[in-house]
Amino acid sequence: MTDHIGISFSTGEIMGSSIRETLRTIGDMKDYYRDEGARRNLDPEKVVYRVQAFMPVAEGEQGGLFFGTTFVEPGVVGDEYFMTKGHFHGNRNRSEYYLTVQGAGALILMDENRRTVFEPMRPGSVHYIPFNTAHRVANTGDSVLAFLACWPSDAGHDYGTIASQGFGARLRKIKGVATLVEEP
Ligand code: M6P
Ligand code: ZN
Numbered sequence: 071m072t073d074h075i076g077i078s079f080s081t082g083e084i085m086g087s088s089i090r091e092t093l094r095t096i097g098d099m100k101d102y103y104r105d106e107g108a109r110r111n112l113d114p115e116k117v118v119y120r121v122q123a124f125m126p127v128a129e130g131e132q133g134g135l136f137f138g139t140t141f142v143e144p145g146v147v148g149d150e151y152f153m154t155k156g157h158f159h160g161n162r163n164r165s166e167y168y169l170t171v172q173g174a175g176a177l178i179l180m181d182e183n184r185r186t187v188f189e190p191m192r193p194g195s196v197h198y199i200p201f202n203t204a205h206r207v208a209n210t211g212d213s214v215l216a217f218l219a220c221w222p223s224d225a226g227h228d229y230g231t232i233a234s235q236g237f238g239a240r241l242r243k244i245k246g247v248a249t250l251v252e253e254p
Contacts, residue, residue, distance in 0.1 A: 075124050075137075082139040082171035082216035084122045092121045094155065096147075101233065102155060104240055104253075105148030117143055118152050127223050134223030141216045142175065142209040149242045153178075156206025156237065160226025166205070166219060168197040173215030176241050176248060180204040186238035188250055191217060204232060208241045210248040 075086030097114030100106070119142040127134035145152040156178070159166075168177055168191075175191040182202050189197055191207065199205045209215040239252045 073126070077139070077218075079171070082141070082218060084124060084137075084139050086124065088124065088126075090123045090125065092123070093117055094119050094121075099147075099155070102153075103147040103150050104242075105150065108148035112147065116145075118145070119143065119154055125223070130224055130226065132224045136219075136221050136223055136225075138219050139171070139216055140207065140219065141214050142173075142207060143214060144173075144209050144212050146243055149244065151176075151208040151210055151241055151243060151248070153208040153241070154206050155229055156204055156232050158204045158228040158231055159201070159221075160228045161222075161224055163201040164222045164225035165201050166199040166221040166225065168199060168205070168207070169218040170195045170197075171216040171218060173209060173213050174211030175207055175209045175215040175217075178206045178208060178237060178239070178241055178250075180237045180239075184235075184238035186250065186252070188241060191215065204237065206232075206237060208248075210241070210243075 073088045096112045096116045103109050121140045123138035125136050170191040176188040177197050178188045180186040239250045
């Protein structure tokens with residue numbers, strides 16, 4: 071039998087002894103932001119986001135589902151919102167759900183032709199991430215953004231493509247407004 075886990079619908083926090091936690095700090099986000107100088111001027115220990123994951127089968131195994139919550143802190147690096155690294159699935163034909171619990175943000179989606187769009191995230195919004203689509207979340211609000219995710223255990227994370235080529239556009243805070251700006 072799988073372990074018992076529980077979730078707070080108000081915060082998104084998952085409770086259970088088998089939950090794995092990952093922290094991503096400013097120091098972990100080298101070269102992810104447009105303004106690398108602005109990133110270097112911030113405290114490298116500052117947390118950008120935290121991921122809780124419930125993984126009842128081994129990563130890479132077929133047929134299972136993983137479940138997790140991501141908490142993205144409010145903030146900017148230069149004029150770019152605090153965000154997740156973003157990834158394609160290693161197995162490109164795997165999809166995912168994101169569901170917003172608290173805060174305000176944007177789900178940035180990029181297809182294989184680098185066409186990039188975003189969907190606003192607010193409490194209760196449900197987002198289907200189709201296969202072949204890179205996904206990243208930015209916190210556009212002043213408080214923590216929390217969203218649930220559910221993805222196949224054999225999806226895998228391809229960070230390399232994003233690390234080398236980035237997304238086709240960046241979500242920037244321009245005159246106080248979240249604006250998707252195409253990258254050259
Ligand atoms: C969601 C899921 C996870 C992912 C996490 C953080 O919880 O999509 O698979 O790891 O967000 O996103 P990233 O891996 O892009 O940093
Ligand atoms: Zn994913």
